[in-house]
Amino acid sequence: MPFKIDLHAHSNISDGLFTPAELVAHAASQGINILALTDHDDVSGLAAAREAAAEHNMQLINGVEISVTWKKRTLHIVGLKIDPENLTLKNALDSVRVGRDLRAQEMGEGLAKAGILDAYNGVKLLANQSIITRMHFARFLVENNHAKDAKSVFKKYLVKGKPGFVDHQWMNLEQAVSLITASGGTAVIAHPGRYDLGSVNMLELMHEFRSYGGTAIEVVTGSHTPPQYQQFAKIAHQFGLMSSQGSDYHGKGISFMEMGRLPALPSNCVPVWQDWPEVGMFAH
Numbered sequence: 178m179p180f181k182i183d184l185h186a187h188s189n190i191s192d193g194l195f196t197p198a199e200l201v202a203h204a205a206s207q208g209i210n211i212l213a214l215t216d217h218d219d220v221s222g223l224a225a226a227r228e229a230a231a232e233h234n235m236q237l238i239n240g241v242e243i244s245v246t247w248k249k250r251t252l253h254i255v256g257l258k259i260d261p262e263n264l265t266l267k268n269a270l271d272s273v274r275v276g277r278d279l280r281a282q283e284m285g286e287g288l289a290k291a292g293i294l295d296a297y298n299g300v301k302l303l304a305n306q307s308i309i310t311r312m313h314f315a316r317f318l319v320e321n322n323h324a325k326d327a328k329s330v331f332k333k334y335l336v337k338g339k340p341g342f343v344d345h346q347w348m349n350l351e352q353a354v355s356l357i358t359a360s361g362g363t364a365v366i367a368h369p370g371r372y373d374l375g376s377v378n379m380l381e382l383m384h385e386f387r388s389y390g391g392t393a394i395e396v397v398t399g400s401h402t403p404p405q406y407q408q409f410a411k412i413a414h415q416f417g418l419m420s421s422q423g424s425d426y427h428g429k430g431i432s433f434m435e436m437g438r439l440p441a442l443p444s445n446c447v448p449v450w451q452d453w454p455e456v457g458m459f460a461h
């Protein structure tokens with residue numbers, strides 16, 4: 178591959194560790210030429226990322242990752258090439274962030290009942306004005322010795338049935354896809370291998386997603402295994418969907434994979450970037 182592309186990564190505008198500019202510099206150091214910054218429910222890091230990208234001769238793709246409730250499960254939809262100035266999108270993300278803060282307060286109350294006091298305030302400090310995600314709670318709980326690492330802390334405190342879990346209602350799938358496409362973007366189902374859907378629901382999800390105007394799925398991503406690359410390449414082909422790839426990088430120690438290490442898409446995939454001018458300049 179003549180260029181390296183990563184279409185899924187987080188900065189400290191959401192639950193990543195690097196500032197947007199640091200993330201771009203890190204991506205450049207890993208050989209990435211085209212990067213999408215896809216913070217959860219927030220587009221306010223894109224301007225700084227774009228400035229930094231220009232210094233590194235890198236193409237920055239405007240992105241976002243939106244949480245969705247579908248059949249009582251949480252799914253993530255990545256929007257690529259969205260317009261961060263689009264008012265409808267901005268307003269919708271504003272209200273998602275208000276909901277996130279209320280949820281975080283409830284998570285803190287749940288943890289207090291389990292004997293862990295003041296988690297909300299601790300997490301608020303860690304998040305430093307950014308949105309609060311379960312990743313911030315995971316960091317707080319590990320730092321305060323309630324679990325040994327990010328993986329075990331989720332199991333013990335932050336998933337359904339555990340004290341820090343709150344059953345939150347996110348927006349619906351149609352809304353998320355419409356917000357993305359109406360702002361000029363492409364909707365992508367993030368890490369479909371992580372939802373534990375079963376094959377019938379998985380096919381239903383693809384069908385429904387496509388009917389709302391969704392056009393791509395992540396085939397190669399940090400949390401997928403090589404057999405899942407093949408599985409989702411096949412599903413993409415079956416539904417006429419394009420394929421995306423992205424590390425879902427969050428920072429050192431809290432990521433599935435370092436940036437720049439993803440394998441290429443399986444050869445039968447149609448890359449979501451096939452007609453993008455940002456890529457054309459690298460594809461000699």
Ligand code: AMP
Nearest residue numbers: 192217244309310311312327328331427
């Ligand atoms: P939230 O959107 O607040 O529910 O937080 C979800 C974030 O927590 C994801 O974007 C990941 O960064 C992280 N996360 C969720 N589940 C896990 C897990 N099992 N292990 C590690 N990180 C996780």
Ligand code: MN
Nearest residue numbers: 187192310312
């Ligand atoms: Mn995250």
Ligand code: MN
Nearest residue numbers: 242253367368
């Ligand atoms: Mn995600």
Ligand code: MN
Nearest residue numbers: 185187242425
């Ligand atoms: Mn992500």
